[in-house]
């Protein structure tokens with residue numbers, strides 16, 4: 826569907842202009858009507874084809890206009906959907922960044938023992954629990970102190 830409407834603006838305009846020129850100059854009529862004149866069709870049937878051929882470029886121009894309008898509506902919707910997806914992705918990424926920042930902020934709110942108060946192991950960098958025994962390395966009250 827996207828491919829069908831991708832170039833609807835230039836094709837639509839070209840189609841309208843071309844057919845309006847054919848209509849205004851009577852070029853299409855003069856080119857096509859001899860076929861019916863030579864076919865032996867007469868009377869009411871000929872009158873019908875005569876009118877049809879005369880107004881055909883006008884009808885085609887209308888079809889190109891409809892194609893153009895439908896195409897622009899479709900492309901606008903398509904574009905909006907794309908923008909929505911980009912926005913959703915940005916919101917998701919932002920939430921991930923926020924989560925990391927929140928964790929970092931929470932981490933920085935406390936002071937930490939350099940050695941585990943339970944087993945004495947040296948605290949690994951950026952850890953809030955002992956890597957060996959799992960005991961909390963947060964110094965009690967450090968949070969209140971910082972606030």
Ligand SMILES: [Zn+2]
Nearest residue numbers: 941944955958
């Ligand atoms: Zn420990």
